[in-house]
Amino acid sequence: MNIDYSQEAPAVAGRLTLAEIEELVAKPLDSRPDKKYFIALSISGGALMIGAVCLAISFYYGLGLWGNNQPIGWAFDIVNFVFWVGIGHAGTLISAILFLLRQKWRTGIARFAEAMTIFAVICAGIFPAIHTGRPWLDGYLLPYPNQHHLWVNFTSPLLWDVFAVSTYFTVSLVFWYIGLIPDFATLRDRTSSKIKKTIYSLFSLGWRHSSRHWQHYEKAYMLLAGFATPLVLSVHTIVSFDFAVSILPGWHTTIFPPYFVAGAIFSGFAMVVTVLVFVRKIFNLENIITMDHLDKMNKVILATGMMVGYAYGMEFFIAWYSGVQAEQFVFVNRAFGPYAWAYWIMVSCNVIFPQLFWVRKFRRSIPVMMVIVILVNVGMWFERFVITVTSLHRDFLPSSWAYYTPTLYDFGILIGSFGLFFTLVILFTKSLPVVSISEVKAVAEGAQPSHHGGVANA
């Protein structure tokens, strides 16, 4: 096998012209959705309804319907929250960090990944809101001047969460919208429908593809990417503080912030690959979301998976090395106690199976890739479950030890969050360009002035 590593693989395959790229991306928006689309939408919508019903019943009767109780006071709500926030992190990584690193291959997948960020953060945001039991009182989480002259506790990680997640959502949304403005303008200029034109005009704000604007636009994009990069790291760091700042063995470790961030990127990339594999097939985007892109994402999954594996090992090492009995007990109990099944699901899905990605053939095989990324999704959900539940279920007082079992309502709400996520994803694929048209055009072959032509030759 002779691969020439001196030449970077083209970001857009198949030598597409600019018009062809635009046509390919905009086509799903011009046609009516077919039967399969509605079948998919009804499945995800059904899951969403299950969640909505379970939530409604939970609020009517109270949160006692959920499985968490002393000593396992935190369970599915925080597990799902951390899981979904983590999923979101891949989008920002692709759109911001890879942008700063000048990785051209990000252009094909950035829009979709950013959309997934926003949807995942919406799903994540539900859980802290509902776990209060009376979500209509959640306004008290914000510092506002009130009759009692009370303020929120600014030294609490749970409050940092409120600020981090809401900032993350707002910034991701703005970043996404900024990327969409030129595409809205392009769609506005190609559509023949009057209603669509009005809507696109409204959202394009009157964008004219002017170079005088592009100059500021690129600057803004760079600044936003520069802010989104530390932001994405801060969000999962703060999420990990929810655990690490407490003094519970199994949670109180300094490795948590980097470990959580690596895990977030790991799970997020797995989710992006899961969805993109379908999207590129259904919308014929194989030339824009190429096998090289998937290959690169799988490499990231392999790398972050090993970081997570290192963290698992290091937690055990530190537990032993610290000599703290309670700490050692928690970790031995984690691996061999009543929740050993969850622990070993986590280890095998997150550390063992992704090792297959060392083989180039597996990285570039759709079926193998699908199996592994779904296992990673499962494994990363279990990671949060293991961290939360196993650390809590055997606390310092053996008389209060308990075994946590989720109830039907817990599962219903989890299913509902997946339903919400995929409903939003499905609606997105038919209403907005799933690939950034202007960005992909800019990295197509011959799209930029050649080094020896242009000005130099003039």
Next chain:
Amino acid sequence: MHNTNLFGVSALFDSPDKIILVAKKTAEAGFTNFDINTPYPIHGIEKAMKLKPSKLGFITLVFGLTGSFIALFFMYWTMSIDYPMIISGKPFFALPAFIPVTFEVTVLLATLATVIGMITFFFKFPENHHPLHDTNYMKQVSKDKFGLVIESTDKNFELEKVKEFLQSLNPISIEEIYYQAKENNSVLEPRFLTLLFVIALVTSGTTYFILNKLLYMTPFDWMSTQLKLNPQKPSELFSDGFGMRTPVAGTVAQGFIPYLSKGNPNPTELLENPYLITEENIKIGKSKYLTFCSPCHGNFGDGDSRLRGQFPNPPSLHSKRARDFKDGMIYHVIVNGQNSMPSYAPYLDNEERWAVVNYIRVLQRAKNASESDIQFAKKENVKNASN
């Protein structure tokens, strides 16, 4: 062309190399009010067009720093000044714990300011009525062509010369772009006034409805309708309609041990004073005496009532009889009452009653001091002054 003005002349080109060349030549020809429209940003175009670097970063810097400052100051003010509270033994100004929120607010404010500033201040958006919209030129540069437009506001603009210049650049096509002269919209137009009126009506109506009606409907009335007893409202819980209940028979409230000689005007068995005369005890006694006793007995026990005859004046506490009372007798009078004086038992607990007794003793000693007392007081004064 009727009622239209010339916006500019546009030309389309088909390659990025070409448009860089065109931009360079246009700038060199002395045009300033021209624009290059491309479907995506072209590297190096700003240099060819001789544009100044974007100043957007300044907005980001200013608002980012403002965000950090506001967040830090706000947290300092709430946690250290307005409602100081010790949490987990942290200082009031716990800088490390304030860093996450400071960072988030900085990022939020900087991002929003950058984007809003760019859109409104740098782009002057939204602007969906620009002359370039809905032209063939716009449709082409939106897709895959690269365009140049020289605006009529340029100081070197002369239609024929500009067209000649564009022709010399070998474009695919040249298009003149016109726009409709702006209609003169008067603020006093009836339609606009109606709109203002409708907006005012809807806004005030909605506000009125929300504040005065909606908030009193279920479920928004959860704050006002609670399962508790409201003052002046009958209780729904008890059959007699009273929310306050009498204590169970035999209940003794703390500090209110029942007094055995109650109702007896001249008890033979008097209680002994169980409290030592300490400074603290005297302070309690003084405060209680001034609150409950002084209105009738006077501030110094002279029987000079402040009630201006609305209630009979009591005799002086400095009479021989009163001075000869045992502590227990004064206690008895406080608890039981005497003549027209009611019982003060409900207002004073056991310690306070004895404290009042002690304070009355202080007043009596002060008002009827012996020579040795005065000598002692003088000595004490000298001692205190020398200290």
